[in-house]
Amino acid sequence: DAGVIQSPRHEVTEMGQEVTLRCKPISGHDYLFWYRQTMMRGLELLIYFNNNVPIDDSGMPEDRFSAKMPNASFSTLKIQPSEPRDSAVYFCASSGENTEAFFGQGTRLTVV
């Protein structure tokens, strides 16, 4: 398996634009997590899914953020409209029921 695959690796966008981050989890994993990493806040869990169903979205900072998982092999995190304070590295991770989480390489988002 190629591991957790995220795209794009880097995204630079202007304030107010819509941004969509993509994630393909490891096949067979039924948990998917979206994390955000910044110097100020460290690693924050934004939302996680179990069997494609959102379980806990309490970490989503505000309504501008939304996440979907239409099937077991794909998830998106959307920010609309984007703001400079959304600049961060966004990680997707997946795990099985009783396995450790495996992380993707991350998407470095810069909003100017």
Place this chain on the structure above:
Amino acid sequence: AQSVAQPEDQVNVAEGNPLTVKCTYSVSGNPYLFWYVQYPNRGLQFLLKYITGDNLVKGSYGFEAEFNKSQTSFHLKKPSALVSDSALYFCAVRHGMVTGGGNKLTFGTGTQLKVEL
């Protein structure tokens, strides 16, 4: 609430010397603890985990961690540090093992390990 604390922002050690990166935890119930490492511009990589069993857990790249229930600690250790071990290390706690109910990880703030020649 489940949480972990990493009291040191940075640890410096000379190559060949033993290293320790500290982590303490606060959980209700049995702790499920993890260590991850992050190299620059990379995602987090799993090192080792404690679920149950022996208090000394061995992991990747020669790392090990000691679970200490009385001190609520899960310190990461390595007998002989390498320059290539320099990275950011995260301790994490899983919120239970209930099916569909609490598989998320909460991470500590991270400890930057610097190994010098």
